[in-house]
Amino acid sequence: MSRIGNKPVQIPAGVEVAVNGTHVAVKGPKGTLENDFYSKLTISVEDNVLTVSRPDDERETRAMHGLTRALIHNMVVGVSEGFQKQLELAGVGYRVALKGNTLDLSLGYSHPVTYDAPEGITFEVPDNTHINVKGISKQQVGQVAAEIRSKRPPEPYKGKGIHYVGEHIRRKLGKAAK
Template structure:
């Protein structure tokens, strides 16, 4: 039995959920999200709760129940509160700035790295060494943050690069002199 899949998803005030078979659309104060799910589960709304039930007792439907419940919950949280990922830049001369909606990164290369802002995502740069990626889709926010981090991932000797806030960087010792 899926323990997560059995939990109901609570729908907060101001969020409307429309369920048509396996297609779910969620509208809230921050925007609208839509998704079509697997046929192995049934999604229904009872009052202010959304329940995800399995159609049979197979291992696949058990896995799908937990997955679909989590994805629906992320959609509801995204349109009501939104998601954000925080990134930090470590290194001499490494800095970030906003140019319109795009992110301008100086990462020690001979050229500036410009990352175009996709639809549904916004960047904030509170200071020149911190970046905040915001949006309503948890999947898209995580993907964009990973793409920005991949421009200069942290290296293990000095720890220079872009890393998530609170991320532990495993350090290596340098060359030992005899």
């Protein structure tokens, strides 16, 4: 039994949801998101409440029930509030600068690393060691943050690199620990 799939999705004021079979389009103050979902599920909107129901209890249908409800909820939250991931640079000389829609990263390499913002993503650089990745698609925000982090992942000895704010880096003692 899918407990997540059975929860209704509340649609806030200012957000419009259009359902055409299994195609869902969500329009809000921050933008528009569209997606096609599993064909066996029934998606309906009544009185600013969206519900997802399934016809049977097959394994695949149960799995898609909860997934579909979660994805639609993320679409509604994205167009109304948006999503954000925060990254932090740790290391001597590691810094970031924002030039237009491009991040200029100094990560200890012999060359500067640049990263262009894809469509629908904006960057904020409050200071030279923090990056805020913002957008309306939760998947896209997470993917872009992961790609930036992969430019210099944190290493376990000194913790240098790019990591998420609040992420715990497991540290090793090194060769001094005999």
